[in-house]
Amino acid sequence: MPGVDLNYFIRQANKLTEKIEKRKVELAEETIEKKSANDLVTVTVTCAQEIKGIKIAPAAVDPNDVGLLEDLIISTVNAALADSKARLQQELGKVSGGIKIPGVT
Numbered sequence: 001m002p003g004v005d006l007n008y009f010i011r012q013a014n015k016l017t018e019k020i021e022k023r024k025v026e027l028a029e030e031t032i033e034k035k036s037a038n039d040l041v042t043v044t045v046t047c048a049q050e051i052k053g054i055k056i057a058p059a060a061v062d063p064n065d066v067g068l069l070e071d072l073i074i075s076t077v078n079a080a081l082a083d084s085k086a087r088l089q090q091e092l093g094k095v096s097g098g099i100k101i102p103g104v105t
Contacts, residue, residue: 034080043080047088
């Protein structure tokens with residue numbers, strides 16, 4: 001195609017990919033804290049979807065109802081991971097200008 005500088009587009013795509021990768025590294029250190037509805041379980045995760053900590057209030061530990069504690073942990077971890085994924089997508093969308101790049105954003 002005459003007049004189209006393909007190398008320019010490749011350089012721009014490479015710059016965008018570098019910016020996105022840099023932001024991913026920064027976000028991997030950012031943490032999100034989520035509490036269960038009753039504040040008995042607190043989960044801290046990174047935007048890289050890694051669990052950094054789980055805190056359980058003593059009131060949540062009932063030997064007669066271990067299932068409730070398990071459910072609280074699962075639901076709070078899932079909510080924290082969903083929040084961290086949404087934050088990651090939001091931040092990468094800012095860098096990419098909303099452009100979806102398969103395998104990158």
